[in-house]
Amino acid sequence: MTDLIQTVKNPLGALGSIYTDQYELTMAQGYFKSGKYEQQACFDYFFRKVPCDGGYVVFSGLDTLLEVLSDLCFDDEAIAYLAEQGFANDFLEHLRAFRFEAEVLAPREGELVFPFEPVVRVRGGLLEAQIVESALLNVLNFESLIATKASRLREAAGPDKKVIDFGLRRAQGFAGMQLSRAAVVGGCDSTSNVFAGYRDGIPITGTQAHSWIQSFDTELEAFRTYADAFPEKCILLVDTYDTLESGVPNAITVGKEMEERGERLDGIRLDSGDLAWLAKRARKMLDDAGLDYVKIAASNQLDEHVIKSLLDQDAPIDAFGVGTRLVTSYDCPALDGVYKLSQVDDKPRLKLSESRVKVNFPGHKQVLRLIDEQGMFYGDCVVVDGQTEPDHMHHPFDDDKHVAIEGFDNETLLRPVMNDGEVLVDRPSAHDAAAYAQERLDRLPGEHKRFQNPHVYKVGLSEQMRDLRDRTLQTARKTHLNEDR
C-alpha cells in the first residue's frame, strides 16, 4: 500500500505549485523579467508568539512539506490556468522546466522551538525560494499548531491516560486530512479519523454514536447488539437517555452478560453532563457490580484546562476524547509563522519597523541549543552560520540583557533536510516524531510548560549575530531613511 500512501500524503499532487498566493507568482515573474531570479536568496521561517500563551511550540509538518516540495512542478493544467490569468509566456515556459532545488534546513519533527529563532531556512535561487512561501507557511503553521495543542493536552492528562483525537467533524474542512498525524506527534494516542490512520499509519479507534442507540427500540437492545458484534473492544455510550438511571445500569447488565460468556466489557463513554460527578458515580456503580476493570472514557468540549480540572477533582476517567478544541486549536486557531528574506547574494536583508520585535534577523543563521549539566535545555542561541562556541548570548531586543554561556554543551538545531530536489533525511513516522517530542519535553524545565504565565524560554543572539543585525539595521536606516546614526 506504500505507493498510495505516498500519494495521499500530498493531496495537492502536481497542483501544489499553485497552492500559493498569487503574489508569489507575480513576484516570480518580476524576478524573472528583471533578471534577478537566480540571485541567491535566504529565507527564514519563524514565529513571534506561542499559541495559547504557552511556553513552547512542537515543530510538526515537515513530513507533509517535504512531500509537497518534492512534487512541486507546473504541469500543463497549471500553466494553462496561469496563462489565462495573464502571466507572460516566457515566464510560463521557465516555470514549465521548474524544479525545487533549494537547500532546506529544519529541525527534526517533534523538536521544541521558540519565538524569534529561525525554525526552517531555505537557501536557493530568489525565484524558487520565494514561490514556496505560501505552501510552507500553510503546512508548518497548521501542523505545528496542532502538535503544540496536543502536547498541552498530554501535559494535562499525564503519561498514563489515553488522549484521543475525535475532531474530524469540526475540523476546518480538508485540514482533517493532515491534522491527526500532528496530534499524534504532539502526544495523542490515536484518532477516530480513518483517513488519517490510512495516510499516516497511526492507530484508529471508535465505538458507537447516539444514533446507534436511538436506532433500537431500547438502549439495552442497542448495547446487547453492539456487545455481540464487537465483544473484543466494546465501549458503550451511556448518556443517550439518562447516564445514571439508564445508561450505566444497562451497561452493567450487558457487562455481566459478557462475563458469563467469558468476555469483558472494555469501557463506557460519558459524553454530556458534569463529567467529574458522573464519572465518580459511574465508577462506584461499576465497582459495586464487580466490573472494576471496565474503563471510563469521557468526551464533550474537552481541552487542556478541562482535563486538568477533571483530574484535579480526582475524576476516575481513563481516556479523554478531544474534538473541536484540539483540531481547531480553538482558543488560538493560528500560529503566526512568517517567512522573511534575510539575505540576497552576500547582502544581509531586513525589514524595518517601528516595533523592534518586528525587525527580522538578517543573514545566514543557525540555532545552538544550550544544555546544562543535568542535560536540561537552558536556552537557544541564534548564531551566524558556522559559529560554534559563542561565549555570550544577548537579549534580542533589550541591549542591557546578556548572559555568559561558556561551559554549556550545545546542539545544532537546523540540519539539511533537502537539497538539489532530494530529501536528505529519513522521514520519521508519527510515532517516532512523538517519541522525540516527548524526550525533548522531558528535558524542558517545568516552568516553561505550565499553562499560566509560563516562564519565557531564553532565545538570544551571539555577539557576532547581534553585531550583524545592528550593522544591517544601521545600513538600512541610512539607505532608506537618510538617517546617519
Next chain:
Amino acid sequence: MTDLIQTVKNPLGALGSIYTDQYELTMAQGYFKSGKYEQQACFDYFFRKVPCDGGYVVFSGLDTLLEVLSDLCFDDEAIAYLAEQGFANDFLEHLRAFRFEAEVLAPREGELVFPFEPVVRVRGGLLEAQIVESALLNVLNFESLIATKASRLREAAGPDKKVIDFGLRRAQGFAGMQLSRAAVVGGCDSTSNVFAGYRDGIPITGTQAHSWIQSFDTELEAFRTYADAFPEKCILLVDTYDTLESGVPNAITVGKEMEERGERLDGIRLDSGDLAWLAKRARKMLDDAGLDYVKIAASNQLDEHVIKSLLDQDAPIDAFGVGTRLVTSYDCPALDGVYKLSQVDDKPRLKLSESRVKVNFPGHKQVLRLIDEQGMFYGDCVVVDGQTEPDHMHHPFDDDKHVAIEGFDNETLLRPVMNDGEVLVDRPSAHDAAAYAQERLDRLPGEHKRFQNPHVYKVGLSEQMRDLRDRTLQTARKTHLNEDR
C-alpha cells in the same frame, strides 16, 4: 479544463469513503451484522449556536459535499486497509458494492439558516445515511463558518469597498483548498489563493511582499522594477522601511513616472502601523501630488470589528485584505453543526438530555420561511413534512410563547438535491451563490445583522411538529426512564 476542475473539487477522490470517524464504520458493520442496515433512516444536520455571537449563518459547502457524496465508494485500497483494521470480510464485501443512494434535501448555497432548524436532511438506508455523517459535518461546518465570517466582513465594509481573502498562509492546512470559495459565497470579492481560483473559478489577486522590496538595494528601485513589469495593475507595498518617510514618497515618484508614460499607478498597500492615521496621511500626500486616483489597500490582522472601526474613523481605505481572522474564523473557529437521527422506519427518534435545547426534533421535517408584506424574512417555521399552511408557530423550548402566522407568505427551504446517486440541482458558481446570499441578506431585517447582541431570529415549531416532539419525548421517557408522565 473542466475535467480537472471536477477532480480538484474533491481532493479525497475515492478515499472520501474513509474520510470518516471509525465509529461510523463500526456502527455500519453492526447494522450490517444485525440485519438493520436497510431500515429507512432520517438524519438532520443542524446547529445550535451562531458563530461569533452573530445573528445568522450563510449556508455553504453543498457544492463540495455533493462532489464527495457522488464519488463515494470503497475502492480496493480502502477495503484492504479496513481489512487490516479488523473489519469483517462479509461486511467489506458489502462495502465493495456500496454506492450512496439516499435522498438529500438542502437549501441553496448562500441561504441564511438559523439555530435548531434542519438545514440538511438525509433519508435512506440506515447504513448509507449513517456513514456520511463525518464527511458531511466536516465540509458543511467549515464552509458555512467561513461564508458566515466573510458575510460579516462584507457587512462591515459595506457594498462599495473591496474585501479580499489573503489567508492561505494561516489557513488550517489543506482547508486552504476550499475556504476561498466559501469566502466569496459570503461576500469577498476575490482571493490571493491561486489554487482556489483554479478550483472554483473565482477571481485571484496579488502584488508583492516585503521580500520583493528587500531583494533590491533601494525601495525606489524595487517599485520602479515592479511598475515596469506590471504597469496594468501596479499596487505598491509601502511599509517595508517607513510608510510616510519612504514608502509613500517613493510610490508617488513612481506614480508620477508612470503618468509620464501614460500609465496609472493602481494603488498602495499599508500593512502595519495605525491604518486609519496612515491612510489619511497617505491619502493627502497622494492627492497633493495629483494622484487622487491611486487607491489605498490595507491589511494586517483585520476583522469585521477593525474594518468597522476604520470606516467609522473615515479612514480613506478602498480595499481590505483579510487573512488569519477570516480564514480560521479566529474568534470562533468552529460551527457546532451536528447530525442527528430523527426517524427509523415509521418511528420518530430523539436523544434525551437534561438540557432541553439538546433534545433534537424527531420525524421528517421541512422548514417554511415566513415572508412579511414587505418581502422581509419574519421567521422560520419547522413543520412536519408535507404541512404547508401552519397558523401558529410555537417557541421550541418555551411553552408559553407562540405567535399567529396566518397571512404570511412562505417559502420551502429544503429541496431535493440528490437522490439515487444523482445530483438533482444545478451546481451554482461561487458568484451565483454569493449573489443569492446578498439577495437574502437584503431581506433579513437589520437587527439580526448587527454585531452586538443581534436580535434572535424566530425559529419555531408548527403545532403538529410540536405535538410530534412532545409525544416522542413522552414515549422516550416512558421507555427509557420508566417514567409515566
